[in-house]
Amino acid sequence: MNKMASLSSKKTGFLSSLSYQVRHLTMSRANCNIINSNNNSNKYYDLVVIGGGSGGLACSKEASQLGKKVAVLDYVSPSPQGTSWGLGGTCVNVGCIPKKLMHQASLIHSAVQDSYSYGWMDSNNASLNVTHDWNLLVDNVRNHILSLNWGHRVQLKEKKVDYYNCFGRFVDNHTIEATDKNGKKMSLSADNIVIAVGGRPAFPDQVPGAREFGISSDDIFFLKEPPGKTLVVGASYVALECAGFLNGLGYETSVMIRSQPLKAFDEHLSKLVLDHMEAEGVEFLRDSTPLRVDRIINESGKTELQVSYSTRTDNSNNNGSQEMHKVAVDTVLFATGRRAATTDLKLDILGIQTDVSTCQIPVDDNDATSLPNVFVIGDAALGRPELTPVAIMSGKLLAKRLYSNSSELMDYKMVPTTVFTPLEYGAIGFTERQAIDQFGEENVEVFHAFYKPLEYYLPFRNSNQCYIKVVCAATEGRERVVGLHMTGPNAGEVVQGFAVAIKRGITMRDIQSTVGIHPTVAEEVVKLHITKSSGEDPTVTAC
Incomplete structure (x- = not known):
């Protein structure tokens, strides 16, 4: 079998596997313990968790294992570009998991480039010349995510946790109004309520066209077409990770940063990360700020996105002179921060305040809000490390404090993390x-x-x-x-x-x-x- 036939066989096998898993997912839903949201009767629980991400799922399953009646509400509002996903939260669907897989794909490309030095060559004794199939990668990543979505549903069933594919809003500090995608409402009452709604990317709404034409990390892993020449706006680890794997996959990539990159990390090593990316071909537009995004037709008749931006030429202060520039790209990815998805929870009814800029909720050492029976874990909590393992552990420990007489608090210090840039x-x-x-x-x-x-x-x-x-x-x-x-x-x-x-x-x-x-x-x-x-x-x- 030649190489192309082998690749075709693998691709056909993958598509067959994907088709089987989707059919299995559809047929098996009837056997899963998912509550029908058309039932308008009130339901009582010991614990209701709003949010089906890593922290919320961990907390709910732990509480159920401790003998409590538990429900989880999870509803994903589509991104401005219409992207939505299943149970599991940011990490599973649009965060850690797809990011690491695409990071791995780019590392494989680097390994192929190194392979000739280790004796690997084609039939003509030349270095291997390979191409990349974006759609195949996206399909494979999506297939894996679907299996994780289904796995979380099965685990909730096995742990006897009731799952509602509904959006939750507070009526009072013991009552949640749950609304499904068809607008049907029901009421859930609980002794304790945990907010674990996570966060979503924040678009710079002061930039005309950003929300209309740009994408975010909520969308990049689901693109049906290759991103092509890409401008990433932002200096966060999300921005650099996305730029890193896109460049590694062979797409011309530039990053627009206004200030210090990776602010929460060591400044020296942050610079080394950028130096390495620059050496690998990523262009950095430093001290630059996007002004607007327009869709244009170029001289060749191709549709492009034109980004107008300013660059500060005097780095000594923020009031220095500005130069105006324009750049044409195929994709603009905004990674300019995140906000907790707390806006529509009706927290004002409870008198719970949120941070003006991040929409996160202040909590005490016990992860409690200003109300003793309402708690916050994960990325929605103000001042906590926004990391999946932190949310998982804090969720488990909270359940144990509530239902097994534990006094162990989550230690938010000395938390390890990694930025999955090419280096x-x-x-x-x-x-x-x-x-x-x-x-x-x-x-x-x-x-x-x-x-x-x-x-x-x-x-x-x-x-x-x-x-x-x-x-x-x-x-x-x-x-x-x-x-x-x-x-x-x-x-x-x-x-x-x-x-x-x-x-x-x-x-x-x-x-x-x-x-x-x-x-x-x-x-x-x-x-x-x-x-x-x-x-x-x-x-x-x-x-």
């Missing part, structure tokens, strides 16, 4: 600047190194942005590790392991006395010995 950035704990502000510069020491992964040598890949920084603080008479930041391949996998030890309060001496696994990227952490204060060159040599 991954894994982090936990204090940045260097945060540590100095918290402990004083005289009490902070940084161990660091530039390193080169072994797999970079044969293809002569640039490793100038592969870097590790361990932030230590002199507290309680010892040099405790309070932060770890790393850019490099599989940085997330590396940081996850060290996160356990750092959370337990390890010292730099503990790290340095640990034998490394050779040859790995992770061993570069335990080999760290050069401090910033020494002024020595932090570039390490290979074994």
Whole structure:
């Protein structure tokens, strides 16, 4: 079988699998414990959770396992471009899962480019020349998401949690009005109510055409046509991750940033991430702000999006001179922030206030609002890390505090995370600047190194942005590790392991006395010995 026939066979097999799963999904719904929202009778529960994302599902299943009668309401309002999805929230449908899969697709492209150095070639002894099928990738990703949607439904049934595909609004602090897609209403009453509605991308409505012609991270994973030349607007991790995998898949990509990228992360490593992306071909339009988006017909008769924008030429202050520019692209993706989906919950009835800019809800250490029986978890809670594992753990712990006499609170400090840009950035704990502000510069020491992964040598890949920084603080008479930041391949996998030890309060001496696994990227952490204060060159040599 030749390569094209093999590819065709795989594609046919995939489509057959997709068709089977969709049929199975449709036929099996009759067996799932899903409540018919046409039933207008009032229903009582111990706990009602508004939001079927990771945190809401975790909380509801935990409470049900503890013997309580639980219901989950979940309804997805379509994006401005009409995109909607199933049960599971942002992570499953338009966040972590599809993002990581597309990130992986772009890494495979990089591996193919390196393959000739490792002896892989075509029949003519030349480097492999491959093309990418956007629609096949989107279909495969969508197929996986559908399986996860269905899996969440099955789990709710197995855990005896009632699921309503309805939008929930407060009537009072014990009553929810549930409305289905056809406008049918019903009433749910509960002792406790958890708000776990997550967030949605925020479009810059001051920019004419942004909402009409632009897309967001809610849409990129569902595009029926390849995005083509793409402008990503924003400096968040969402913006950089999307730009990274689009560029890696072969689409001309530029990023428009107005201010400091990755503001919540270490400034030095954030710069390394951008440097690497720039070296890989991503264009950055710095100090720039979009003014309007128009749909135009170019000289060749092709429909394009024209973005008018201004660039600040005097970086010393925000009042410097401005230059006006225009750029024509096929797709404009806005990743300029997110807002909690709390606007239509009728929180004003309860007297619950929300943050003006983010629409998030203030909560106490117990995740409670100003009302003792109404709680908030996940991205809708003000000041919490907006991460899926945080929402899951906080949801489980809340259920245990409510129904199993637990007093354990969620620890929102020392939470590891990773930015899945082409060169991954894994982090936990204090940045260097945060540590100095918290402990004083005289009490902070940084161990660091530039390193080169072994797999970079044969293809002569640039490793100038592969870097590790361990932030230590002199507290309680010892040099405790309070932060770890790393850019490099599989940085997330590396940081996850060290996160356990750092959370337990390890010292730099503990790290340095640990034998490394050779040859790995992770061993570069335990080999760290050069401090910033020494002024020595932090570039390490290979074994």
